[in-house]
Amino acid sequence: MVRLVENKHSSESKVTQRLPLPLKVYIPLIQHLGKICNPEVKAGDQVSLGQKIASVQAHVAAPIHASISGEVVAIQDWPHPVLGRAKAIVIQGDRRKDEGGFVLRDPQEVNSLTAEDIRKIVLEAGIVGMGGASFPTHIKLSPAKPIDTLIINGAECEPYLTADGRLMVEQTGQIAAGVALIAKCLGVKNIYIGIESNKPEAIKAFFEITGIKVKVLPSDYPQGGEKQLIKNILGKEIPRGKLPFDIGVLVQNVATVYAIYEAVYKNKPLIERIVTVTGSCLENPQNLLVPIGTPIKDLIEFCGPLKDEPAKIIIGGPMMGIAQFTDEVPIIKSSSGLLLMGKSEAKMYDEDPCIRCAACVRGCPVGLMPCQINLASERMLWNLTKEYGASDCIECGICNYVCPSNRRLLQTIKRAKLEVTK
C-alpha cells in the first residue's frame, strides 16, 4: 500500500450536475465481463429512453438500454474505452427530456418483492459492477454459497476520482435503500461500508444510517481493491484462487448499489452514471451525470474552456485507468472518471536498469516481488514468473509508480499472467 497525492480537491466539493442531453450517443454492445449482446433494434428504429436495445441469451452478460430517446442511425464499429474498438448502437437524440418516463414502483410493492424478483429486476436493468470490473451484478446476487457479510465499497482510492464520494454524500438514503435490497437478496445481517478517511462528509452521512457499520479506512492505495478491502475490514484473506463468496463475503461498489436502488424503486435501467471530469487541463473540473454512450468530447466541451491541450486522456483513475486514443470514445457503465493530462504529465521516460531498491517489493499490496517477475518476464521465463506468483497480481500499478528506474513492471507482469494462464 502506498500514500498517493490525491488531487481530489478540485472536484470533491462540486455537486453532481446533469450533462445536457447529447446529440448522439454510441452505446457499445459489450460493457460487461462476458458475452457480447446482440442488437434488438436496427438502423431507422425509434427508441425511447430506457428501452432495451441489446441483450444475449447467456448467464454472464447484461442487457443494454437506450440512454436517450431518438432514432437508431447505425450499428457500427466504434472506439471502446476498454476494448479499443467494438460494435456500438448509434442513437441520434431527439432531445426529448422524458425523465418522467419511468414509473416509480410503489414502496409497498418494493417491500413485497422477493429475492428472486430483485435479482430479475437487476438483471433486466443491465446492472454491472461500476467500480471498474463490470461483472454482471445479478450473478453476484445469486451466489453458490451462503453469504454472511456484505461490504459496500466506498473507498474510492484512485487519485482524482470523486464520483463515488459525491454519490455517497448526495444519495445517502438511496444507497442505504439499495443496500437493504441486496441484504434481502442474500439474507445477510452483517453490513459494512468502507470509506477512506479523506471523505469525512460521506463518513458522517453513513454514521447516521442504522444497520450499516462504517469502517473508516486509511487513504492508502489500493484500499478499494476487493482483496485489500476485505482484509482491512474483516481481517480475513481470500485464499488464493478463490472468490469473496468462498469466505462468505460479497463486495459491491456504491455506484452499483445506487443503480440497484434506481432499478428497483424507479424502474430505471442502468443508462447513466456519474463521471468525474478532471485533470490539470481543465479550468473547471466537475462531477457529471452522463448518459451511457456519450462521447467524452461532449464532457470535455461542457467542462471547458481548456487551460491546456490534453496530451493524454484517461478513462478511469490515473493508477488503473486506460489511456484513450480519441475523444470520440464513449462513456460506458464502468467509466468512473475522465482525466485530462497535460504534456508534462504525459511525458514518457526511458527505462533504467533495475537497481534492486525493493521499493516495488515493499509497495506490493499482495506481497509479490515485482522486480523479479519483471526480469523473469523479460527473459520469457514463464515458469519462473509463475513461481514468483505473477498470477496473484491485482494490477494496481504501485510497482510502476514507485520504481526509480521507470521500469514497466506492470506491463511485463500482465504479459506473464497471460502466459501463465495459457
Place this chain on the structure above:
Amino acid sequence: MINNLTVSGSPHIHKPVSVSRIMWTVVFSLIPAGIAGVVIFGLDALWVTLVAVAAAVLTELTFGILTKKKITILDGSAVITGILLAFNLPPQVPLWLPIVGAVFSIAIGKQVFGGLGQNIFNPALVGRVFLMASWPKYMTTFNRPFSFDAVTSATPLAILKEGKVLEHISYLDLFLGKHGGCIGEVCILALLIGAALLLIKGYISWHIPATYIFTTAIFTYIFGGAQIFSGDWLFHILSGGLVLGAFFMATDYVATPLTAKGQLIFGVGCGLLTAVIRIWGGYPEGVSYAILMMNAATPFIDRYTKNRIYGVR
C-alpha cells in the same frame, strides 16, 4: 477533435523519484564524513577522495563508450563507488593507489557484470580488498590524527589485535574520530548525520544497519573479552569501519536482499562475520569481508525469504 494523444499502459502517474536522485542523495549524505576526514587527517584525505572519484567516473565513461551503451556517469553511482573506496583507504596513501582501486572497482566490480544493477558484490569493497591483497603495506599504514607530518599510528582495532592495551582512547574520541583509521570511517558522528538523511528520505531502511550493528555488539560482548560476557562492545561499534559499512555499504541495493526478512538475515550475517573476523581472524577489521561474503549469499537469501503472498498460507 483532440489529436496526438499519448497512449500508454497504466499507471499514468509516477512518484517523483529516480535512480540519479537517490544516488546523488547518497553522495550528499557522505559529505559530512568526508569533511570530518579532511579536518582530522588534512588535505591528503581530500586529494585521495577526489582522485578516486575522478578515476571511477572516467572508468565508467570509458566502458560506456567502448560498449556503446548509455553513458551513465551522471547518475551518481560511479561517484558513490569512488567516494566509498576512498573512505576505506588510509589518508596518506600514494595517489596511484586510489586510481588503481577505483579502476578495479568499476571495471571488475561493476562493468564486467553488466553495469549498474548487475554487480553481485559492492564495487567499492571489491576495489578495497583488491588493494588490500596487492599492497597490504600501504593499506595498513595509518596516520595519527591532526598530525599532518605523517606520523604513523596503528588503528585502535589493530592495537587491540596485537594484544596491547588501549589506554588513552575514550569513547568520545572514538565517536568523533580522533584516532588513526581510514578517511571516511573514523568520525561516527558525521556518518550518523548522513545515515539519518538516508533513513528519513526512506532511501535505506533500518533493517540491515540495525541488525548488523546489534549482532556485532552482542557477539563481541559475549566473545570479545578475556572472559565470556566481558567484551567491550561499544568499542567495537565505534571503531573500524562498522558504522560506515553498516549504513553505506551493507545497504547497497544491488547486492543485498529484497525483502525485509532477507535484509534482517543479511544484517545478522554481516554482524556475525565481522565479529568472528575481529575476534578470531587474522585481520583486525572484518567489515569489508563480512559484507562481501554476505553479498555472495544474497541470491540464496532472496530465494528463501520471499514475502508471503496474499491468500497463500
